[in-house]
Amino acid sequence: MADTDKPVTSAKAHKTPLPPLVSADARIASFAAGDLMAADGSAVDRRLFVDEGFYRLEQERIFAKCWLYLGHESALPEKQSFFTTTMGEDPVIVVRDKTGRLRAFLNSCSHRGAKVCRVDSGTARFFKCPYHAWTFSTEGELIAVPRINDVYGESLDRSQHGLREVPHVDTFGGMIFASWDPDAPTLRAYLGDMAFYLELMLSRMDGGTEAIGGVHRWTIGVNWKIPAENFAGDHYHVPSTHGAGIDMGFRSQLTNNGYCIQTGNGHSIGSERGGAQQGTAVQTEYDGFMKQMRSELVARYGEAAEAFVPIGVGTIFPNMSFLDSARFRAFRVWHPRGVDKIEVHSWCIVDKALPPELKAAVRRQYSLAFGPGGIFEQDDGDIWQSVQDALRGHIGRQGKFTYRMGLGREAPTAERYGPPFPGSSSDMLMTEANQRAFYRHYATVMADPAP
């Protein structure tokens, strides 16, 4: 047996809050989980990124179950504001209804399936299907059917034909999430200890955050898990993939001083000391603002807390990632569009109370680095596509990816940074601990329920 398949156990493992090991006998599609993944997540079968069967199963067990990020509350400023997006591949309308409540509906007519809304965003009193003009309220009720009595007589009960509603919509710190699973845990329970770190990122200033208007959208020819796991904790790629960004001074050379923290349920963050994107080129006033926030956090939690402004780059399982860097803060979703394609939606998130000129400067920094033409984004996307291209063939899909970096070095975060900081972390930045946690959780949600 090759040593790449042997799980490494840490002396600390018994008290470190790691996700459950992959159960070797659990069934994932027609496979034993143990054939697809090492128990500790340190090896993952290449077929999981390219096989259509796994992709269909992900749609059912992940995208129709997990809480998914839809957008920021600031995009729905008034009653009957709406925007459209997708949950997995399912198109949805997210709307603030007549009473101000956030709701989400499948963007598909209950009659014969056409999209009832075909624009990105706006304000509407109703959604009228272009196919046969069935019309729905912002509460999802079927409110008008042309010639209803002539063509249906008494046989059509409108109350039975509303838009299909997403059963759970909730928010955390301005972030709107939804789940199709009627039995989903609460959003707060789903986020678990990640909520602590999200709060650090989202409540730096009174008044909270807002999304700058507009959405960056682009596609990448890659499986959705590749970018999701990258944002979960791949700091090791920075010196090579982003060598150009270091060469021109937008960021300093990466050191191994920092943390990767996973908080369970597949959620992770990681950051080098002082945050990503520290560099001498094209600076803004944001730096001074972050210093101020850092000293406020230290006053609240002690010296060790200094490392948590900004909190870094992370992924909320399955496909929402964020980047809270020394220069800007971005949210993004990796929407799956088939096993080998994603549509990225990306936003710049600012503190509402920032002065307008600083908001504009931060918006430009975000675009420069991580917009679709960003000097970091460019190279990630290009390389990720090349990963997917190399997996397509009969030989390319054989074997496993390796995630053995930093094995056995995880310990409770509180041991390193103090009691308020939850989850487990490693004693160095360049580790694949967060990817292992991502895939261990992935195996749990993908597996058939125990008989």
Added chain:
Amino acid sequence: MTIDASTVALWQELEAFYRREVLLLQDRRYRDWLETMDPAISYRVPVTTSTLEGFVTREDELGYYDEDLMLLKARVAKLESKQSWVEQPPSRLRYFVQVVDAHREGDVVIARTNLLLLQYRWNMEQQFSGGRTDELVCVVGGFRLRKRRVVLDRQALGEQGLSVFF
């Protein structure tokens, strides 16, 4: 528009400016391209939002490009790095620019051009089309670009790694 001698001269000058720019861009001579700009350049390619009132672009919203001269220089410095993987090997680019409207406003010329750009990169190919509105300052021997606003026809970028200028 009346076709008089000064109009003909203006269009000829503009076409000369844009012919040179096409060569600089498709040969990726970006340092020289930056030299065609006024130091106060505003270079913006806003995102387009589809609304019930039609397609909307706003100045305080996100842009694909949202640049002043310093940020453009930063982008060019990045593309010059040997580790700029998105352009390793470099794309082949073909720019087609057509002047569709132009008039003088004091010491500046406002010109609208159509742009078609074909890009062939090692792992993909794509095309961009859009409308550009330029504000050009008249200087001895030609123009300096002081403002460019490009509205692309596509709403979501079709491929990853936007690495071209418009």
